[in-house]
Amino acid sequence: MGSLTPSDPRAPKDVLVDRYREHGYLWLKGLLPRDDVLAFRAYVFAAFADTGLLAPGSDPAIGLAGGAENADLARRRTMELVRSAAFEAFCLSPPLWRLLDGFLGGMSYLHKRKLLRMTKPGQAFSTPAHYDLVYLRGGTDRIVTAWIPIGDTPAAMGGLCYLEGSHAEGRRLEAAFAAENAELSAQERISAYNSKMGEGGWISKDLVAMADRFDTRWLIADYEAGDVILHSPYMIHAATANDDPEGRIRLSCDIRYQNVRDEIDARWSNHWSFDDML
Template sequence: MSTQRHQAAPARFLEDANAHSSTIDEKWAASNEQWWDWYLSLAHNEAPPPGERLALPPLPALPPIPMAALERELDEDYPLPQAGIEQFRTRGYIKLKQVCSAQALLSLRRELEALLASASATPGVQFQSVEMLWTMAPLSRAFVFSRRLGRIAAQLMGVEAVRLYHDNVLAKLPGGGRTPWHYDAHHYPIASEKVVTLWMPLQPTPRAMGPLAFAEGVETWRRFAALEFSKFDDSYDRQIGETLRRDAVAVEDGPFALGELSFHHTRCLHTAGANHTQRSRLAFSTTYFEDGARLVDSPTMISGDYEKFVQDTGPGQAIASPLNPVLYSAAGSR
């Protein structure tokens, strides 16, 4: 069989320091780019569907947004209803429509496509990522420091101020396979439940393109808290998928319209499908955490090269390095 899983055996992406033990309780030994290749190879992928990949309509031909107009848009409050906050805290996620304009999102897509042009994509994985965009690209920085988005994150968590863990662009190229089932608290080295991640697709994203999908229930992760994580095969992802289907757990896997985005809780179990279209699926992501949260005592290899995002911070110390600025404060300071 010629499945994505067989084309990209996980062991090929592991350095010797991680390949000669079965534990994940050790430091990741390579780059975050290599981490993504390894991680995507842990997904259970069936054989690709027959036929050509789906052709999509052209993206709207909108002019670049002026920076002043973008900053005004990203500074305005978004009317988040209390019912939406309650949904997030019960279900573990929320999808919000018309948060950003098509002109703003497509301008950001063009900026990120330029950054991705020099990034590599491993055959059999078809995935690219670039982190810390706020340090290298002006539109990306505007989105990361957006009062509009940061305020939503703070409202969902019920906190006064939020800091940045990291941002990134996640590009699933045509033919790219699934993202494994996971919950972020299993990955992020942040000792807090007050952590949320924004996932903002930069094009209309039908099911065939692999949008983010969420298992209903912020406590659903508990079913899998004791499940052994394998760094050598797809067993972890496969067992979660089989259990969710067996127990008829509802999964929200619908498309995203342009301007629609999601926030998910650090305990929300989620995945993303394969990209069966002819267009790259680009998503801009930002992870926020409550101001005052601390680094966990023992980060694992599935935290990747977290020291790239959290510098000069020891176990148990508050995460407040220059790379983790306050992005929103109800008191008005940034």
């Protein structure tokens, strides 16, 4: 394992673009106002007040996991939040869209399908290794994902980790899939769940074996509220388990931008639903 390299969001645009092209990611330290991010964390967890997600009587701003969650109600609250004006406004924070306008070389477009994720301490599932284009094959590959930790997220809380240098491997894998998928119908060809793909589009759940297979390392970081990571749609990444000794829930969102002039994957033009098969 190794550490991600941080970037200063105030660095000249060309420096940031070159670094993104070389490394497949940009860890932008403090791009968003820290207080806004912490206020949004409190807003999100306050919406779960009736679900048992949080420890009884605890401050929603902390996001302390409780033991008696009503999972159906919590899922409903998540679906409400991803449709809320507050989430939309958070994803359209001026420092973010301004940076992306420059970065994408024109007006940036935010895909409507925006994911808000929580990982509770001790939760068995964490996101397996994958690259994002598998889910976004119906448009341009000039997509940029922004992964935003909503609250301080030290590595022990299970933030995103990246397979070093893997955006080149992602391109090779995608070219191989394109060749294998060539005889499928247009609709099947772009699906992450077609007969030629691994389960759910994941590359692997065994992160150690992957680093060995590609002879590289996983890069991790202690993220802070205000940080934003941009990653290439070919960059292989995953999330680790949340082992926070303080019992806090990891909260983050992952959202996608592109230049509005590039082809848009129409399947992402609806709000996220748990069963949308994307």
